[in-house]
Amino acid sequence: MLHTGAIALPVGTLFGGDYTSAPNSIPDLNMQYNHGPAATDGSLVWFCSECYDGPIGYWQSQCTACSHQKCNSCRVEETC
Numbered sequence: 001m002l003h004t005g006a007i008a009l010p011v012g013t014l015f016g017g018d019y020t021s022a023p024n025s026i027p028d029l030n031m032q033y034n035h036g037p038a039a040t041d042g043s044l045v046w047f048c049s050e051c052y053d054g055p056i057g058y059w060q061s062q063c064t065a066c067s068h069q070k071c072n073s074c075r076v077e078e079t080c
Contacts, residue, residue, distance in 0.1 A: 042079075049073035 019036030039043050053065035055077070068074075 045077055045079055046070055047075040047077070049075070055079075 003054055036045075042058050044058035045055035047073065048056065048063040048066060048068050050068040051063060051066040053063055056063060056070075058076070062068065063070070
C-alpha cells in the first residue's frame, strides 16, 4: 500500500508486491562507502576528499554522497 495521508493506494500490481510503510531512517554520515568495483565506461575514477566516497566515474563532477565538487584534493586513480 502507498500511504498518502489519510488514504492508502494499492501498488502491488505496479511494483510486484503490497508493501506497508517503511520505518523512517536517518543516514549515517560516518558510514564507510563502498560501491564495489569502479565504473567500466571510463579509465579514470576519483574518490571524494570530503567524505571519501568512491570510486566515482571521472565524468561526474560532483560526489553523489555529499555533493562535493571534484577538486585537486580528490584522489584520482586509473582503472585496469
